[in-house]
Amino acid sequence: MNLIEIMRNRRSIRKYTEEAVSEEKLQQILQAGLLAPTSRGKRPWEFYVVKDKEMLEKLSKAKQHGAALIAGCDAAIAVFADSDLSDAWIEDSSIALAYMDLMASSLGVGSCWVQMRMRKDENDADAEKNVQRIMGLQEPFRMVGILALGMPAEEKEPYELDELKWEKVHR
Numbered sequence: 001m002n003l004i005e006i007m008r009n010r011r012s013i014r015k016y017t018e019e020a021v022s023e024e025k026l027q028q029i030l031q032a033g034l035l036a037p038t039s040r041g042k043r044p045w046e047f048y049v050v051k052d053k054e055m056l057e058k059l060s061k062a063k064q065h066g067a068a069l070i071a072g073c074d075a076a077i078a079v080f081a082d083s084d085l086s087d088a089w090i091e092d093s094s095i096a097l098a099y100m101d102l103m104a105s106s107l108g109v110g111s112c113w114v115q116m117r118m119r120k121d122e123n124d125a126d127a128e129k130n131v132q133r134i135m136g137l138q139e140p141f142r143m144v145g146i147l148a149l150g151m152p153a154e155e156k157e158p159y160e161l162d163e164l165k166w167e168k169v170h171r
Helices: 003-009 023-034 053-059 068-072 089-106 127-135
Strands: 045-050 075-082 110-115 141-150
Touching (some): 003 089, 023 045, 023 075, 023 089, 045 053, 045 089, 053 075, 053 127, 068 110, 068 141, 075 089, 089 110, 089 141, 127 141
Antiparallel strands (some): 045 075, 075 141, 110 141
C-alpha cells in the first residue's frame, strides 16, 4: 500500500478488541516517531509507552471530553517534549505523533490522537498538567497528546479522493 492509500485509510479508531498490539508492531510505530523530522535536528520529544491498565484508566480521566477511549486501548504513547530544547517543540512533537499514527494505520493497528495541550478536565484543571502529574513529569517537559493504540473493534470507510476539499488550496 502506498502512502496516499495509508492516508486514505487512516481513521481515528476509538474501540479496540482485547487482542494485544504485538511488540514488533509497537516497535515499528515507535521507529516511525523517531524518524520524524525536527527543527534543526533537536529531537525534543520523548515517547512514554503506557501499557499498565491502571495508568491507562487514570490517563483516560485527564480531560473532560475525548479521552475515555484510552481506558480501553492496549497501549498508549504519551508524547512529551523538552520545551527548553527547542522553540518548535509543538510542531516537532506533532509531526512525530502523526508519523506514529500513520505507521499504526499501515500495520492494521487502530489509533486515535488524544489532544491534551490546551484542554481541561471536568473541574477546569489543565489536562496537560494532569498528565504530567500522573506520569511524574514536570517542566520543561510539555505534552502535545497521547496516541491510543489497539487492535480495531470498529471499521470505518476510507476517505474518497474525489471528496477532497480542493477549494482549500490557493495558488
